[in-house]
Amino acid sequence: MQRLNNKLGLFSALPMLSILAIAFFAPLLVVAIFSSMPPKVFTLTHIPDFSAYSVFFQQGFYRSLLWSLGAAFISTVILLVVCWPLAFGMAKIFKSFTLVLTIAVVMSLFVSENIRLFGWVLTLMKGGLIEGHMRAWLGIGFDSPLYGVPVIVFGLVYAYLPFMLFPLAQGIATVPDDARQAAADLGASRWQIFAQIDVPLAAPGIVVGCLLCFVLSAGAVAESKILGGQAIITITDDIETAFTFGQDWPLGSALSVIFIAIVSVFALLAISVVDLDKIMGRKR
Amino acid sequence: MDQTSRRQFLSRTAALGGAAALGSFIDPAFADRNDQLNILCWEGYNSDAILDPFREANPGATVRAESGTSDPDMINKLRAGEVNVWDLINVNQPWARDQLYPENLIKPLDKDRFLPHFEKMLPEFKNYPLAFDDDGSLIGMPQRYGPFSFVVNTDVISREMAEDQGWSLFLDPAMSDRYGVLTYDNWNVMHMCLTAGLNPFAPVAGTDLDTFRSTAETIFGGAKLLTDDLVAMNIALINGEIDAYFTGGTYTASPARYDGASNVRAITPNSGPVDGKGGVVWIELTSAVNNPDPSSLAEDFLDYVQGPEASKKVAFTEGTYNPVCQMGNPEVMALFDAEELDAIQMDSLAEEMARSLDYEVIASYDELIEIYTQARRS
Numbered sequence: 132m133q134r135l136n137n138k139l140g141l142f143s144a145l146p147m148l149s150i151l152a153i154a155f156f157a158p159l160l161v162v163a164i165f166s167s168m169p170p171k172v173f174t175l176t177h178i179p180d181f182s183a184y185s186v187f188f189q190q191g192f193y194r195s196l197l198w199s200l201g202a203a204f205i206s207t208v209i210l211l212v213v214c215w216p217l218a219f220g221m222a223k224i225f226k227s228f229t230l231v232l233t234i235a236v237v238m239s240l241f242v243s244e245n246i247r248l249f250g251w252v253l254t255l256m257k258g259g260l261i262e263g264h265m266r267a268w269l270g271i272g273f274d275s276p277l278y279g280v281p282v283i284v285f286g287l288v289y290a291y292l293p294f295m296l297f298p299l300a301q302g303i304a305t306v307p308d309d310a311r312q313a314a315a316d317l318g319a320s321r322w323q324i325f326a327q328i329d330v331p332l333a334a335p336g337i338v339v340g341c342l343l344c345f346v347l348s349a350g351a352v353a354e355s356k357i358l359g360g361q362a363i364i365t366i367t368d369d370i371e372t373a374f375t376f377g378q379d380w381p382l383g384s385a386l387s388v389i390f391i392a393i394v395s396v397f398a399l400l401a402i403s404v405v406d407l408d409k410i411m412g413r414k415r
Numbered sequence: 416m417d418q419t420s421r422r423q424f425l426s427r428t429a430a431l432g433g434a435a436a437l438g439s440f441i442d443p444a445f446a447d448r449n450d451q452l453n454i455l456c457w458e459g460y461n462s463d464a465i466l467d468p469f470r471e472a473n474p475g476a477t478v479r480a481e482s483g484t485s486d487p488d489m490i491n492k493l494r495a496g497e498v499n500v501w502d503l504i505n506v507n508q509p510w511a512r513d514q515l516y517p518e519n520l521i522k523p524l525d526k527d528r529f530l531p532h533f534e535k536m537l538p539e540f541k542n543y544p545l546a547f548d549d550d551g552s553l554i555g556m557p558q559r560y561g562p563f564s565f566v567v568n569t570d571v572i573s574r575e576m577a578e579d580q581g582w583s584l585f586l587d588p589a590m591s592d593r594y595g596v597l598t599y600d601n602w603n604v605m606h607m608c609l610t611a612g613l614n615p616f617a618p619v620a621g622t623d624l625d626t627f628r629s630t631a632e633t634i635f636g637g638a639k640l641l642t643d644d645l646v647a648m649n650i651a652l653i654n655g656e657i658d659a660y661f662t663g664g665t666y667t668a669s670p671a672r673y674d675g676a677s678n679v680r681a682i683t684p685n686s687g688p689v690d691g692k693g694g695v696v697w698i699e700l701t702s703a704v705n706n707p708d709p710s711s712l713a714e715d716f717l718d719y720v721q722g723p724e725a726s727k728k729v730a731f732t733e734g735t736y737n738p739v740c741q742m743g744n745p746e747v748m749a750l751f752d753a754e755e756l757d758a759i760q761m762d763s764l765a766e767e768m769a770r771s772l773d774y775e776v777i778a779s780y781d782e783l784i785e786i787y788t789q790a791r792r793s
């Protein structure tokens with residue numbers, strides 16, 4: 132009876148599952164097929180020649196990809212370092228203050244990312260909130276930190292902080308206090324507790340946070356455009372240009388496919404090394 | 416009281432859902448689309464200030480307008496099959512004749528209805544060639560326009576000096592790190608050709624491609640910032656981060672000027688490599704989309720926006736402020752005050768137009784945009 136019920140459940144879910152599968156895979160499939168088309172065509176009725184992929188190397192698009200991945204990697208590392216103490220506090224120390232902190236961080240997400248980044252432009256620009264006040268009150272002026280690589284990384288760290296903080300706090304919350312206390316009783320140093328108890332047991336949270344931040348930062352374009360003055364051209368920017376001003380849909384599709392493939396490899400590798408069920412709370 | 420059971424409710428919902436889904440298929444055969452109008456346009460035409468009077472004149476009609484962020488974006492929508500969604504498309508002048516009309520995405524307008532409007536336009540638009548196809552069909556109506564070359568802060572670089580120096584201003588080593596590049600990429604390709612002393616509207620090949628490459632690299636190399644946001648660029652210009660920006664015109668400078676920053680000025684070079692001209696002018700054309708299920712409101716709307724009140728609103732809606740060719744009509748001109756005319760640089764508009772080339776399709780665009788994007792990445 133239980134087996135029959137399970138089967139009926141699956142059968143009932145089939146129509147919705149197929150709609151979801153089509154909705155998810157159909158656009159990806161169209162992009163994949165487009166990427167095989169000859170340059171500058173707008174239909175899928177041509178003979179595939181995969182020429183768009185060779186352009187990736189010939190015209191140096193790999194440089195944009197490396198910039199995107201590099202900036203994403205650096206910002207993810209910074210986020211991990213910055214968020215760890217905060218997440219530890221939220222999970223183990225702050226008690227009711229954790230709720231205040233959570234609301235404060237979540238509220239920042241209510242405002243569009245572009246508007247928040249533009250707020251930073253007004254804060255950091257020459258004559259802006261900081262430099263303008265410094266010049267008016269103290270007579271000290273300085274060049275704005277805008278339009279460079281460091282401010283782009285800053286923007287990524289700022290924009291994706293919640294995506295690291297919450298999974299990390301969730302991961303740290305799953306570390307049993309007993310294990311930490313037992314290790315301390317047995318003479319483990321703080322560093323040993325951190326390296327041998329906290330990090331391994333919080334690994335699912337660390338991986339989920341890093342994965343979210345890395346994938347989102349690698350596909351980000353607003354930070355480079357708004358704060359960085361396009362000091363680096365990201366791969367997303369190149370994809371957008373190929374589809375719009377370049378009017379080369381196959382090239383845009385090929386760049387998208389390469390990007391999706393690389394990010395997917397990272398994602399699959401990451402989730403294969405940890406037990407996600409643990410942080411998702413599924414009973415075993 | 417009518418009690419509806421859960422089962423009845425579900426079956427009725429399913430029937431309604433099915434009818435709605437079916438409706439979308441049978442629509443073209445039964446529905447009358449003359450009560451709908453969908454406009455794909457640059458910002459401005461989608462303003463309620465322009466749409467509401469038309470809605471009031473056509474009660475019961477659903478009038479909707481969506482603004483695009485670039486010409487290619489909007490054209491992509493039609494190519495991707497949205498010809499059966501839109502009734503009017505408003506893009507810059509070369510696209511209609513060179514791409515939209517040959518690809519059957521737009522259709523000719525009624526000449527008897529629209530040709531008389533040209534009589535009231537400014538002199539340079541009375542017989543505007545790009546509004547017509549080679550076969551003589553009228554394929555779009557011009558309205559907003561503006562010289563588009565570059566913008567300077569006249570407190571730092573005088574208008575006379577900028578006009579005399581022209582595009583070479585951006586190759587001057589003294590300007591390194593003192594200007595921005597507004598990444599309207601198709602415009603930049605054109606302007607970098609002019610900076611390199613090349614004609615963007617004639618094929619560029621051989622060593623000229625190398626000249627274009629080195630010019631593009633020099634300009635990107637010396638740029639302090641790149642952005643596609645004209646507000647961010649104007650702010651950087653006003654607060655002294657930069658003293659000029661590559662690619663800009665009345666379209667980008669007017670919001671800052673209308674806000675009181677009259678030191679932000681669009682510049683048209685005095686000379687250039689194509690027939691002595693170095694500036695370029697854009698002119699928007701609004702065309703009727705070749706919708707398989709057309710709406711008669713499309714031409715009605717196009718007719719309506721030629722009127723004085725609507726023309727003024729098109730020129731001065733939110734966002735950017737631009738001259739309109741209907742300013743040849745004294746009734747339209749009378750609606751502008753001195754401040755508004757100063758924002759759109761009316762004092763020099765005619766001479767700037769005389770020094771400007773028509774924005775055409777860039778002959779070697781495919782090769783040049785490749786070099787351009789490569790230079791941008793480097």
